[in-house]
Amino acid sequence: MRVAVVGVVGRLGRALVAALEGAPLTGGRPPIGWDQPELELDTVTAASFGALLDRERPEAVIHTAAWTDVDANAREPELAMRRNGTAVGEIARACAARGTDLVFISSNEVFDGRRTDGLGYRPDDPRNPINPYGAAKARAELLASEAFAGSAGRLAIVRTAWLFGPPGNDFPAKIAAAALRARAVGERLRVTGDEVGTPTYAPDLAAAIVALVGVDRPPVPGSVAIHHLVNGGRASRADWAREVLRALAIEVEVVDVPAATWERASTPPLWAVLEPTPLPSGVPMRPWREALADAVPALRRDLAG
Ligand SMILES: NC(=O)c1ccc[n+]([C@@H]2O[C@H](COP(=O)([O-])OP(=O)(O)OC[C@H]3O[C@@H](n4cnc5c(N)ncnc54)[C@H](OP(=O)(O)O)[C@@H]3O)[C@@H](O)[C@H]2O)c1
Numbered sequence: 001m002r003v004a005v006v007g008v009v010g011r012l013g014r015a016l017v018a019a020l021e022g023a024p025l026t027g028g029r030p031p032i033g034w035d036q037p038e039l040e041l042d043t044v045t046a047a048s049f050g051a052l053l054d055r056e057r058p059e060a061v062i063h064t065a066a067w068t069d070v071d072a073n074a075r076e077p078e079l080a081m082r083r084n085g086t087a088v089g090e091i092a093r094a095c096a097a098r099g100t101d102l103v104f105i106s107s108n109e110v111f112d113g114r115r116t117d118g119l120g121y122r123p124d125d126p127r128n129p130i131n132p133y134g135a136a137k138a139r140a141e142l143l144a145s146e147a148f149a150g151s152a153g154r155l156a157i158v159r160t161a162w163l164f165g166p167p168g169n170d171f172p173a174k175i176a177a178a179a180l181r182a183r184a185v186g187e188r189l190r191v192t193g194d195e196v197g198t199p200t201y202a203p204d205l206a207a208a209i210v211a212l213v214g215v216d217r218p219p220v221p222g223s224v225a226i227h228h229l230v231n232g233g234r235a236s237r238a239d240w241a242r243e244v245l246r247a248l249a250i251e252v253e254v255v256d257v258p259a260a261t262w263e264r265a266s267t268p269p270l271w272a273v274l275e276p277t278p279l280p281s282g283v284p285m286r287p288w289r290e291a292l293a294d295a296v297p298a299l300r301r302d303l304a305g
Helices: 011-021 046-056 070-075 077-098 132-148 171-184 202-215 237-247 288-304
Strands: 003-006 032-034 060-063 101-107 155-160 189-192 224-228 254-257
Touching: 003 011, 003 046, 011 202, 046 077, 060 077, 060 202, 070 077, 070 132, 077 101, 077 132, 101 132, 101 202, 132 155, 132 224, 155 202, 171 189, 171 237, 171 288, 189 237, 237 254, 237 288
Parallel strands: 003 032, 003 060, 060 101, 101 155, 155 224, 189 254
Antiparallel strands: none
């Protein structure tokens, strides 16, 4: 199977390239990779993306590229809607017209995070974004779904949350660096305690997506499947920080503070928990703490460097 990945230099994109290279479904061939400047979310159209499809002829496209700085999205909502919303509609229209399958990576931020019943969001729960990044992702889901109505191709919307992993500069790396700074001046580390979600290791997510592309074949062309793919378990940001520091043996006390403590351009949905959907193997993604252990050697190297 010929698979194209949009956004190959991103955290998830590079994990997908590695997962696809070793996957039986690609016969070990590296995926086709698109990124800037060949593909620019500000300007992509169904015609320009269609030209890429006609040139490389993939059977499936995994669209990971996005403007992921949620605060920058909040400061420039129109640009956010273009890059994370309407650009996805253009890509979806090009795929749908050719019967090419599309996997679009979306986010827990399509939900408002105001849930109080302790349950994770399910795929059919109503979208109600509370910030421009989430609004753009929600619009993208709708545009892609509309594009695939009646198409010979299939659309999979994969919602995930709280990604971490190579190449670093993620929440664990930022917490470790902040803790070292706090320790140097004898301070405690203040971390949000009322924002709860599931840290998700990009290589684990990539493996799950590849499994879906290879095995999950909805019988009805033009169908739309929504998947919630996250590691197992849940944690507050502060819990996550404590686990990172424990794994790195950095002794700094973490103090829970409310999200409202931080003045931010974007409003994070406080309940970021997604109810995971089943994978073709029937085996759920492993708990996030186990996945974090795999990320620790790279975190240590980065701190030492
Ligand atoms: N990170 C999270 O916690 C999280 C949570 C839920 C969902 N998601 C979604 O998961 C997907 C992957 O996230 P990630 O963490 O891997 O993102 P990432 O590391 O920020 O990578 C984003 C990718 O998009 C590309 N990109 C950004 N702006 C672009 C533009 N204007 N035109 C073309 N390409 C552009 C980047 O290329 P350059 O580096 O060249 O700019 C990069 O390849 C995204 O769709 C994201 O919205 C992420």
